[in-house]
Amino acid sequence: MKSLFRLFVLMLALSACSQPVQQQRQMKGVILHVDDLKTMDWPALAHENGINTIGTHVNPGQVLEFIQSESGKVFLEDCRKYGIHVEHQIHAMSELLPRELFSQDPEMFRMNKDGERTPDCNCCVHSDKALDIIAAKAAEFASLLPSDNHRYYFWLDDGKETCSCPKCREYSVSDQALIIENRMLEAIREVDPEAKLAHLAYFNSMPAPVKVKPAEGIFLEFAPFDRTWDSPLTDKDATAVLNDSGITHADILRHLEDNLKVFQAEDALVLEYWLDVSLFSRWKKPAVQLPWNREICRSDVQTYAGYGIRNVTSFAVYMDSTYFRKYPDTGCLKEYADILSEIK
Ligand SMILES: [Zn+2]
8 A cells, every 4th residue: 555655656756757847948949930940050059059949930831841841850850859949930810711711701801990801811700610710720730830849829910900890899909819819729739738829919919908818828929029129128218119109118018017917927928039130131131230239138038037927039030041151150149048047
């Protein structure tokens, strides 16, 4: 009896050790376009500099094509060798609900402000048929593009409008997104029972959802696009640099606080732009040199940590072989990972 009890205790201890270690690992990530991954040995670069997660980007089709190619297989093998988690951060909605289905059933697609159904972007979240198709497709992508950390990202169409039909118009962009995400997660868990799915707070989905509650397993991904990287978030009066929205850092932090009343901080992920050469090049090549500022990054990371957020990733798009030939210094990557390691 005694030995049975011991065995039971041992099994409990073993299951406690073996399971959550990987999931609880603090994310120190970068997100790269698959074209960057094709020309640069990112698994080695990440490994040398202390980055432990690589997110692929942009659309499901592009990412699938890369992952299933020979160079994609080598990328996955190398990441595995170095213990780097691979995840896929993708703009997905137009592929989750194929646009050509519009002629069959316009009701699945969003209504614009003029009261017309249009397949230009996103969907009608009060169409069960649309949600069924979206959820099934998300599960299919999740099985073809599994995530090492069980985090999945199927974002709405990039900053685009959502549905204004009589049923949807009562719901904010964030609430509409959450309706879709809750439904997708259910289907993705059929493929990966440990799956978690991102709710992206970004641009027009920055305000916290108010009418819809996240299902267990939906985590906040906070991407403060409407800021400036010339000064830290603690500079409350600083305003957005990429548009004239007039949004200040104080507004961004208020949105973060509101979101953290809905989502758990320990699971939340910040998606930043400190390393995003594509952003500083205004998404046009030739790429400019990254205006890396260690102190601003450190201050921001501490601000996020003050809210209990430890998991951080940054776009590093355009950091391909051409970029590093011109600007060979990779010191920013090491400093970035070191700053994240300072979070306790
Ligand atoms: Zn609608």
